[in-house]
Every structure is written in structure tokens, then in C-alpha cells.
Amino acid sequence: MSLMLRPSDIYYSQSSISNHFSSPYIPIGETLDDLCEGRLSVYDIDSITVAKHNGRWITLDNRRLWVFRHLEILGKCDKIPVVQTTRVPYFRLTSKCDGDDIEVRGDPGGTWYNTSSSSAVASTILTGLGIGALLLASVIKKD
Structure with missing residues (x-):
């Protein structure tokens, strides 16, 4: 089943x-650049697969989610197409x-990654508080 999330x-x-x-070897930040600068569209990248786990959408496609989350932080996308599956293997x-954030090795x-990560409000989305809190934080930051 295909959804937009x-x-x-x-x-x-x-x-x-x-x-x-x-495959091919491409740094995840360069993929973010390609999306931000219009060389790629969200639809050019394979949809991520998600499953409901304890009431939350979880993915195994963590690198693509990292790119899409930063794209959202930058205001370059709202929703992405995802494919729903039945479960994520426990192991x-x-x-x-709880899947709120991820370390990049x-x-x-x-x-563009440096633009989004240097912003203090980036952590707002990464902790799942959402766009409303991001907008509020950016307004407060301007004052």
C-alpha cells in the first residue's frame, strides 16, 4: 500500500x-544537495518502506529518511511517498x-546539510515535535 507521510x-x-x-557510492549530503537544487525530485528516489510499530511509523530505509528529514527541515518537502509493509524485524x-534521531558515521x-544542521531548530523536527514547534522556534530566534 502506498501512502504520503x-x-x-x-x-x-x-x-x-x-x-x-x-550503490552507487554517493554521500547522503550530496543527495540532499541534489534535491535542494532541483537536480533530483523526491520521486526520483526509491520510496521508503514503513511499518507501524508501537503506534509509530518505523523504517528500515534510514539513510533515505535522514535525507528526507533534512529536506523537510529546510522547507523543501512536506510529505514523501512511502510503501507500507506489515512489520520491521525485531533484530x-x-x-x-526510540528512533527520534540517528548518528551519521x-x-x-x-x-545544504550544514545549513540545516547549524540551525538550532533542526533538533525540533529530529525529536518529532513537528513543524509547528519549528515555526515557533524560528520566530523566537528572530527576536
Whole structure:
């Protein structure tokens, strides 16, 4: 089944990810750059697979979710297409923070990542508080 979900409504299944995609070798931050600069569309990237686990959407496609969450932080996407599956294998659930955040092993590369990660409000979405809190934080930050 195909759905549209906000990246911030999807949680990571792992505690860490590699800083690049495997085939072909592309740093995840460069993929974010390609999306931000219009060289790629959200629809050019394979949909992530999600499953409901304890009432939350969880994915095994953690690197793609990292890219999509940063794209959302930057205001470059609202929802992404996802494919629903029945479950995430228990042994793949290695997150130590309920999937709210993920560690990138190494430098993700790219330039847009630095823009989104340098913002104090980036952690708002990464902790699942949503766009409303992000907007409030950006208003407060301007004052």
C-alpha cells in the first residue's frame, strides 16, 4: 500500500547509518544537495518502506529518511511517498532513542546539510515535535 507521510512522522529503526549510499557510492549530503537544487525530485528516489510499530511509523530505509528529514527541515518537502509493509524485524530495531534521531558515521558531505544542521531548530523536527514547534522556534530566534 502506498501512502504520503511527513518525514518527521517516520522514525529510524537503527542507532546509526553510513554517511553514503552503497550503490552507487554517493554521500547522503550530496543527495540532499541534489534535491535542494532541483537536480533530483523526491520521486526520483526509491520510496521508503514503513511499518507501524508501537503506534509509530518505523523504517528500515534510514539513510533515505535522514535525507528526507533534512529536506523537510529546510522547507523543501512536506510529505514523501512511502510503501507500507506489515512489520520491521525485531533484530533490526537498534535505535537507542526510540528512533527520534540517528548518528551519521562520518561526514555526510554536501553543503545544504550544514545549513540545516547549524540551525538550532533542526533538533525540533529530529525529536518529532513537528513543524509547528519549528515555526515557533524560528520566530523566537528572530527576536
